Amino acid sequence: MVKLKEKFYITTAIPYVNSEPHIGHALEFVQTDTIKRFHELLKENAFLTTGADENSLKNVQAAEEEGISIKQLCDKYSGKFKTTMKLLDLSFNSFMRSSSKEHVAGSQKLWKLCSKDIYKKMYKGLYCIGCEAFLTESELVDGRCLEHNKAPDLIEEENYFFRLSNYQKQLEELIESDKLKIVPESRKNEVLSLVKGGLEDFSISRSRKRAKGWGVPVPGDDSQIMYVWFDALNVYQTAVGFGKDERLYKRWWPADVHVIGKGILRFHAVYWPAILLSAGLQLPKALFVHGYITINGNKISKSLGNVINPDSMVEKYGIDQFRYYLIRNVSPFNDGDFSEQQLVERVNEELVSNYSNLFYRVTSFIEKNFSGKVPKSELDNEISELIKEKTNEYKKKLSEFRLNEALEAAISLSGEGNNYFQQNKPWATVKSNKKLCEKTLFNAAQLIAAVSSLLYPFIPSSAEKALKALGIKPSLDAKVKAGEKIKAIMLFKNIEADIRKEAEPIEKINLADNMIPFKEFQKVDLRIGTITNVDDHPDADKLLVLQVDLGEEKRQLVAGLKGIYKPEELLKKQVIVVCNLESKEMRGVKSEGMLLAAEDGTILEPGKQVKNGSRVM
Numbered sequence: 164m165v166k167l168k169e170k171f172y173i174t175t176a177i178p179y180v181n182s183e184p185h186i187g188h189a190l191e192f193v194q195t196d197t198i199k200r201f202h203e204l205l206k207e208n209a210f211l212t213t214g215a216d217e218n219s220l221k222n223v224q225a226a227e228e229e230g231i232s233i234k235q236l237c238d239k240y241s242g243k244f245k246t247t248m249k250l251l252d253l254s255f256n257s258f259m260r261s262s263s264k265e266h267v268a269g270s271q272k273l274w275k276l277c278s279k280d281i282y283k284k285m286y287k288g289l290y291c292i293g294c295e296a297f298l299t300e301s302e303l304v305d306g307r308c309l310e311h312n313k314a315p316d317l318i319e320e321e322n323y324f325f326r327l328s329n330y331q332k333q334l335e336e337l338i339e340s341d342k343l344k345i346v347p348e349s350r351k352n353e354v355l356s357l358v359k360g361g362l363e364d365f366s367i368s369r370s371r372k373r374a375k376g377w378g379v380p381v382p383g384d385d386s387q388i389m390y391v392w393f394d395a396l397n398v399y400q401t402a403v404g405f406g407k408d409e410r411l412y413k414r415w416w417p418a419d420v421h422v423i424g425k426g427i428l429r430f431h432a433v434y435w436p437a438i439l440l441s442a443g444l445q446l447p448k449a450l451f452v453h454g455y456i457t458i459n460g461n462k463i464s465k466s467l468g469n470v471i472n473p474d475s476m477v478e479k480y481g482i483d484q485f486r487y488y489l490i491r492n493v494s495p496f497n498d499g500d501f502s503e504q505q506l507v508e509r510v511n512e513e514l515v516s517n518y519s520n521l522f523y524r525v526t527s528f529i530e531k532n533f534s535g536k537v538p539k540s541e542l543d544n545e546i547s548e549l550i551k552e553k554t555n556e557y558k559k560k561l562s563e564f565r566l567n568e569a570l571e572a573a574i575s576l577s578g579e580g581n582n583y584f585q586q587n588k589p590w591a592t593v594k595s596n597k598k599l600c601e602k603t604l605f606n607a608a609q610l611i612a613a614v615s616s617l618l619y620p621f622i623p624s625s626a627e628k629a630l631k632a633l634g635i636k637p638s639l640d641a642k643v644k645a646g647e648k649i650k651a652i653m654l655f656k657n658i659e660a661d662i663r664k665e666a667e668p669i670e671k672i673n674l675a676d677n678m679i680p681f682k683e684f685q686k687v688d689l690r691i692g693t694i695t696n697v698d699d700h701p702d703a704d705k706l707l708v709l710q711v712d713l714g715e716e717k718r719q720l721v722a723g724l725k726g727i728y729k730p731e732e733l734l735k736k737q738v739i740v741v742c743n744l745e746s747k748e749m750r751g752v753k754s755e756g757m758l759l760a761a762e763d764g765t766i767l768e769p770g771k772q773v774k775n776g777s778r779v780m
């Protein structure tokens with residue numbers, strides 16, 4: 164019996180198309196494409212959906228600002244997104260616009276399937292258009308949304324609600340058991356603590372008036388338009404035929420993985436699965452949650468003027484160079500900083516001096532000394548084991564979405580290839596021991612075939628070009644045949660940093676401005692202390708109130724660690740405290756200092772027990 168190919172369905176988040184794509188989008192597109200192409204290497208049938216979220220109030224607002232119709236705005240920016248995706252070699256199979264007829268019909272179908280959980284009520288709440296969400300008081304800092312640094316609007320109207328509260332237990336089980344797998348673990352814990360904290364029903368419609376008539380009409384009620392988060396995620400389904408082509412839908416749904424940014428985790432890990440459960444549909448299998456790209460440590464934002472257009476990066480440095488850097492330098496799970504200088508260094512060091520150099524050395528040697536034909540010989544055991552080992556490591560890392568580590572495995576195989584070539588000195592053996600020289604080149608050819616295949620998901624067009632020159636296609640068991648006529652090519656050339664004006668932040672935040680004199684740093688009073696008591700903050704969801712023993716004195720600190728650590732994990736932990744920080748009221752509780760933690764909330768601790776009050780220098 165012929166074994167049917169396994170299917171793999173992956174999606175990018177569906178971006179709001181209210182402005183041009185930036186490098187944060189590019190990161191996600193490249194990550195998603197890399198995972199998809201990896202599954203193609205595994206010989207699966209892969210399908211990638213992306214698209215445009217066009218039904219948001221943000222778009223309505225942006226159109227008003229630009230003085231064009233909403234349709235015109237969506238056409239314009241959807242087009243720009245699509246262009247950027249193509250430029251980045253995103254191999255999407257569907258680009259679904261949420262204003263399209265089939266999506267509207269599919270979303271009305273979804274609504275009807277959920278009808279037992281939908282009811283109408285009067286509602287009053289604080290709405291952040293940036294988030295496209297109602298926020299609770301506890302999510303605000305000084306009355307402003309943290310993510311958008313803006314005060315939300317007070318909205319009061321009659322809306323439809325979804326009985327999210329019905330699904331709390333089920334969601335908890337699904338997430339805890341990894342039936343809905345959330346990667347990385349820290350994000351899984353974040354969602355679990357949110358779900359366990361209790362789920363409230365949420366509004367899934369808005370008045371036609373507030374929506375300015377734009378969006379998916381609620382079936383059977385002309386006065387209401389669907390809340391954008393109710394219909395937007397349904398793009399993942401309508402792109403594969405939901406509500407239109409049952410056969411196509413059955414073939415691809417459920418999604419194997421949704422790739423999303425950390426800012427929209429709640430919608431994907433809580434709202435979306437609850438909606439699907441209510442509708443009696445299958446849930447996606449996994450969420451891969453990536454961090455954000457920062458620029459010189461700052462969030463990308465229009466107001467900071469540090470938005471970098473990915474198209475210009477591709478134009479300056481090349482598609483694969485840009486793709487390689489994004490995956491290699493930016494951690495898949497945490498925030499990562501973008502720097503053109505680092506891009507250039509990474510590319511020159513690894514793509515040029517390592518991979519491209521090896522490829523050219525081997526192919527040009529064969530061209531020159533064996534008239535372009537791969538010599539007949541046999542595969543060395545050591546080489547075969549090395550390729551196997553690196554390929555297994557690579558597969559494991561990619562299946563865990565550790566894209567940067569998988570890429571490292573691939574490029575380190577190339578490094579081994581260079582060592583092998585260097586140690587076996589074919590330029591000497593070609594005269595003294597032809598047989599040995601043939602063996603070296605045969606094995607080196609297998610190495611460059613393996614490296615190029617492993618690199619294929621990351622730098623698809625260059626890897627394809629390389630493999631074509633070897634007469635083969637990307638595959639995890641790529642072998643170059645003896646006697647095959649190959650071509651010598653130079654895949655990459657050194658690049659130089661081309662840091663022109665437009666790529667620089669408008670508000671120039673250069674290194675010099677970020678530096679502080681040593682004298683200033685010395686003023687920071689860092690001391691070791693032990694946490695002696697942990698309490699919940701009386702008035703904030705994410706904050707804990709800690710008592711810390713600093714030897715000669717005790718301090719009270721308020722820290723955003725709830726959900727990251729359990730109180731018992733914190734108790735007796737030694738921490739590093741900034742002692743001479745001005746004290747601050749945090750939602751009514753005094754905080755006298757700050758403890759040091761990594762950006763994911765992991766607390767910095769001394770490696771062994773230290774006397775409380777010891778200075779850190």
Ligand SMILES: [Zn+2]
Pocket residue numbers: 291292293294295308309310311312
């Ligand atoms: Zn917001």
